[in-house]
Amino acid sequence: MSEQGDFFNPAHVADPLKDTRPDPTYVDPQSVREELTAILAVAKAARDTAPWDLRTHRYHQVVFPQMSNWLPPEEAEQLRRQFALELERIEPMVRAAA
Template identity: 60%
Template sequence: MTDLFGNPTGPAQFSLFGEGEDRLQAPARPPVDHEARAREKLNRVLAKARAARTMPWDERNVRMWQTVFPQMAQWLPAEEAEQLKLEFFRELERLKAA
């Protein structure tokens, strides 16, 4: 059996789609623990803010963290997320006043 261009088709032809032994399998990706990764990053950012005497970021990065920090916190349990956000914004206010 051939297609419109004279190329052979059928079971001997590999396909990228569907199921079966003759099909390519998608590469397996290890699961990502978003909660742990977010917690680690948020705690690093918060530690940097706590350790600073003056604002450790330029104005552009301050705006970025004001947006990204709460978004990343959504990966955490609600109570933990709220506490981290409260502490982060408290540190930002302290640094802005310094």
């Protein structure tokens, strides 16, 4: 007899209902790192004028710390501290522009 598998054996039949989409809960830490670093760079570069409006400032104030949770704890904490310092520094500029 040939080595051909049994056509009627369920082990050889693909599950048509199986979800083959990528895992939506997976977040690439490198892409998060790049995005947070870019936002931090914009904040650090602000000298005389606000880098964004008050609404965006508040958005970053909430979302940046949440996004950092996808990184290793030590790295996340360091980024959050740096960003908090920058937010404190640029907040007067943002409020003056509002």
